[in-house]
Amino acid sequence: MTAHWALRKALGPVLLLVAGWVVLDNSDPKTVSILIVALYYAAAATSFNFLLGQLGVFSLCQNLFMAVGGFTAVYLFNNHGVSPWLALPLAIAISGCLALPIALATVRAGAGPILAALITLIIAQAAVPVIISQGWLGGASGMYEKAGSGNDWGALQFVEPASFGKLLLVVNIILIAFMMWWSASRFGYYARATKDAPEASEAVGIPTASLRVWIFVIAAMMATPVGLLYAQYNLLATADLYLGTTPLFQVVIVALVGGAAASWGPIAGGLVIAYLSQFAGQLGGSRPGVTPLAFAVAFFLLAVLMPRGLSGTWAQLRDWWTRGRSAAAAPGSPAEPAGRADENVTREIAVEGARHGSGR
């Protein structure tokens, strides 16, 4: 990691921060509320993408760690007058501890994307009745935070919603920067090696099992501040706010629509989904069912037409563009080295043969 590399990589997040800041400062309240939702889901989806990208683990319990952030902050503020800033490290530590057994269970189960999705969804959903049954967490109605008057940085309460937007923007930038650093660090290389060739990684001395567990725990910790900020924005922490079916799947939808191919994917996904929901809401008006159906149709079309997400599709288009230009520059030359192409063809033949069966 050279200074030039760091400078080049930092340019994108810094530009995003400046642009987001300007937009949040100069937008009407309706746009700001849409942007807050987009940034909230984008940050949550980044923690999801971190796990999916590094380990191929499809986790559906990131919302549980967001709930830990929200509940810890509201509980400590209401009952002990503790500032959410001080509650944040405690919430992160609680999430880490909670993530540890879940990570162990997921890793021990072999944790392909499907099995991990099953385990983590069950845990997230089983947590709902547990939270609701605890009176000290506010039961089914959750906990409303005691609201002050005016802007209070210590209590993380603001009259202007744009302040929450800016905080969420900063959290997004920090998470993106962390992911960039991680990918370029030796931990990132270890993680990718573990994902692609676990046996070979173990043979060269990479502690694959503990690395998997640690990545799971880090992803949980990444989600916690996002949930805390959302509770402060709503002055509320309820099981439904974080772990209802809609918010649970929304994080996954934003992550998958954005794609895991680039760190800006979740922000793009968050913006598309937030505006899509807004559009579906306008389309539906007051008639029940139109809004969720319009959203579902749009998501279905995205899932079918752009399964790699926005960033994946962009990467694919860029790849085609580059190949096209290379081919135009040197007609007749192969777009890829012959060996790799041959390997691809062999693999495709094998897979196609197996898919169709030798009897056909």
Added chain:
Amino acid sequence: MHLFTQVVITGLLSGAVLSLIGIGFTLVLGVARIANFAHGGFVGLGMYAAYWGQREYDISPYVLVPVALVVLIVVGWAVADLFEWRGSRTGEIGELLVGLSLLLLIDGALELKFGTEPKTLVTNALGSVGVAGLRISGSELLAAAMALAVGVLLFAFIRYSRWGRALSAVAQNPEAAGLYGVPVPFARRASVILSIVIAGLTGLIIAPFSIATPDAGATFLISAFAVVILGGVGNTLGALVAGLMIGLVEAIAAGYLPQEWAPLAPLAIILTYLLIRPVKGVA
């Protein structure tokens, strides 16, 4: 003792429903390696079909079974094709995405057609019996019998029949199965269709004693997940046993544990099981 008997009966009956939902899901996950997120949605569709049949034409859900069977096979075929097409290009993640979007599509369509209010069916077509001071409806007994029959028959089919062994081979190693002449795409398609048929029929059968809501699909999906985790992927007999176990644990916890601890019991069982014996199922 009387309370315990009642708790066990209640647990077994609710567990049978969980088993039914889980059996189809474990089949498609085991054979086609597809986590069909829309599985619970098809159970919800079945329930609303029963409600619609009674409201519009005053017919029992059991009369709808033959028609539902045909519709479910056609729908299942289309969904299987969609999974096959998407999966061949983008793998597991693409399939998860398609399943998730189908679930949302079904939930949205049900909400548009029937609204958000919970719907219940008023029928006593199969009567009821009294056991240990409990009144059990014939519909609940039918659902329990169906769970038992489907679980055992599918297990026997996969274990002992030629076609079943072909499905098993596809589940274990699709490439090798293909090289031995098993039509892999057909096997995958068949498992998707079969699981959707089981899910839809389960919805019809459980409608008389269940409450239908548009988002019921997600709830059923989660039940199916729990059953598969405990019963083992692809193991239909394991799903039957796991469903009954979860139902029993839930009922015993609700009957004997303090209210705030009861919801923890199934989670504790599943997590402990995963930490102790993570790879294979209970059966």
